[in-house]
Amino acid sequence: MASKLVADCIFCRIIKGEIPSVKLLETATTFSFLDIGPLSEGHALVIPKYHAEKMHQLPDEFLADAMPVAKKIAAALGAENYNILQNNGKLAHQEVGHVHFHVIPKPNEQDGLT
Ligand code: 5GP
Numbered sequence: 272m273a274s275k276l277v278a279d280c281i282f283c284r285i286i287k288g289e290i291p292s293v294k295l296l297e298t299a300t301t302f303s304f305l306d307i308g309p310l311s312e313g314h315a316l317v318i319p320k321y322h323a324e325k326m327h328q329l330p331d332e333f334l335a336d337a338m339p340v341a342k343k344i345a346a347a348l349g350a351e352n353y354n355i356l357q358n359n360g361k362l363a364h365q366e367v368g369h370v371h372f373h374v375i376p377k378p379n380e381q382d383g384l385t
């Protein structure tokens with residue numbers, strides 16, 4: 272599966288190391304890193320090494336590889352409660368035009384956060 276990256280995309284540039292990120296896990300087809308504006312501690316993003324704006328434009332192999340990675344990251348974060356979120360298009364709150372999966376841990380109630 273050949274990667275496809277473009278020059279004018281923030282997430283492609285993160286994959287290439289041109290923009291710094293806190294990397295969590297890299298595989299042949301995915302790159303995972305901490306979200307710069309976390310909704311909770313450990314908020315991570317899993318992105319395919321293939322530039323597609325929306326999920327229906329992403330080849331199946333890249334989509335299939337992203338899910339086990341999201342699972343690994345959720346497990347590594349030790350979160351008992353978490354959301355996997357994936358937005359497509361401006362009206363659906365997509366801000367960055369490169370497919371990405373959010374892994375958003377929900378803090379435990381005893382931490383005093385909701
Ligand atoms: P969206 O709204 O498109 O689903 O989410 C895009 C996410 O990417 C946001 O949560 C935002 O904080 C994150 N983000 C945008 N630019 C950068 C960046 O340059 N570095 C990192 N680590 N995250 C980013």
Ligand code: ZN
Nearest residue numbers: 280283322369
């Ligand atoms: Zn891209």
